[in-house]
Amino acid sequence: MCDIIIMDVIFVNKYICTNRNKNYQEEVEKILVSNKQEILDFFNVEDNGQFNFNIYIYDTIDDLACGMKNRGFDSMPDYMCACYKDEDNSLNFFEPKDNPNENEWSKEEYKNVVFHEEIHAIQGIIYGRQPEWLTEGVAKYLDGTYSKGLKYLLDEYVNKIDIPPMHELIYEFGMHEYDSYDYAYLMVSYLIETLGNDDFLIEIKSEETIKKLSEDLVTKAVDYYNEKLINIDIKRR
Ligand SMILES: [Zn+2]
Numbered sequence: 001m002c003d004i005i006i007m008d009v010i011f012v013n014k015y016i017c018t019n020r021n022k023n024y025q026e027e028v029e030k031i032l033v034s035n036k037q038e039i040l041d042f043f044n045v046e047d048n049g050q051f052n053f054n055i056y057i058y059d060t061i062d063d064l065a066c067g068m069k070n071r072g073f074d075s076m077p078d079y080m081c082a083c084y085k086d087e088d089n090s091l092n093f094f095e096p097k098d099n100p101n102e103n104e105w106s107k108e109e110y111k112n113v114v115f116h117e118e119i120h121a122i123q124g125i126i127y128g129r130q131p132e133w134l135t136e137g138v139a140k141y142l143d144g145t146y147s148k149g150l151k152y153l154l155d156e157y158v159n160k161i162d163i164p165p166m167h168e169l170i171y172e173f174g175m176h177e178y179d180s181y182d183y184a185y186l187m188v189s190y191l192i193e194t195l196g197n198d199d200f201l202i203e204i205k206s207e208e209t210i211k212k213l214s215e216d217l218v219t220k221a222v223d224y225y226n227e228k229l230i231n232i233d234i235k236r237r
Contacts (some may be wrong), residue, residue, distance in 0.1 A: 017057040018067070019095035025057060027107070028093060029198035031114045039122050042142060044201060049120050054090040061105070064094040077174065080087060081105060082113045084120040084131065091117050116143045127204065131214070134204060136181055137188030146185050151229045157182055159230075166218050183218050190221035 009026040012033065017025055032055075040047055058064040061081055067077050073085060082093045093114060096105040105113070120140040123130070140146060146153055157179065164178055167186075174180045190214060192200045202207045 013053050013055045013091075015055050015057065017055075018063065019057040019059045021095060023093045024107075025055075025091045028055060028057060030113055031111055032091075032118055033221060035115045035118055036122075039119050042197075043122065043126055044198075045122075045126060049075070051125055053121055054088060056090055056092045058092075061094050064092060073204040079174075081110075082117050084124060086115050086124045089121075089125075091121055093117070109236070116140075116145075119143060131170055131203065131210065133184045133187060133214070134210065135179070137184035137186075137189055137202065138171070140181055140185040141188045141192065145181075149226050150186070153182060153186070154222070154225060154230060158186065163222050164195060164218055166214060166216060169218055183221075184227065186219050186221045190217075190224050193194065194224070 009029050011025075011029050013029060015025050015029075019025070036047070036051065040051070054066065058067050064082075065076055065078075065080075068074070068083070068085075072090070073083075076083065082091070084091050091114075093110075096107045097108045098107070112114075116139050119142050120135055123135055123138055161178060163186050164176065164180075164183065168176060169180060169183055173184075191203075195203060203213055
């Protein structure tokens with residue numbers, strides 16, 4: 001016989017929830033707590049209590065969109081399934097169904113969404129507002145989305161179409177047919193690899209240096225990895 005030890009979850013974040021299962025809040029808290037150190041290590045910061053958030057959990061994805069609107073955030077794109085809002089220091093989620101269909105989020109898949117938003121929240125506290133290519137690039141760099149690697153990304157997606165212009169990635173992120181996140185990931189990977197993590201963290205502190213870094217960045221990043229990983233001439237228009 002073994003003893004059953006029931007561990008109470010101690011909440012460090014504040015929860016404002018209208019979802020159906022109380023234990024889903026505990027699950028979200030566990031995901032946030034267990035991933036936190038990895039994110040803090042990346043940004044090389046210590047936790048002095050400044051990285052605790054207001055966590056909203058809605059019952060469905062529609063309730064999330066509706067709830068955000070009621071709280072004054074009405075520009076949620078329809079592909080969005082969670083978000084971080086610096087205005088009220090909140091992370092906003094919904095509770096996925098226990099038996100989702102293939103087009104819906106499962107609780108297992110959603111774990112990574114929680115992690116992804118936590119990266120945004122911590123980066124937001126440290127640096128304030130930054131361009132989307134940079135915040136999405138860092139979140140994708142850390143969250144494991146591109147675990148198949150850069151060569152796969154280049155072969156299967158990036159090298160099959162023209163490189164988008166940098167100004168689109170700066171001013172119209174996510175608004176085009178191509179996947180802006182692919183390029184965000186490539187650009188941030190390139191910067192971290194060529195600058196080193198320490199200098200990368202310094203360079204992204206100011207708007208001015210970010211502007212400098214972003215000059216022709218997408219082409220530089222794609223060319224760099226093609227040169228490094230594939231070594232072929234890519235014919236471009
Ligand atoms: Zn994101």
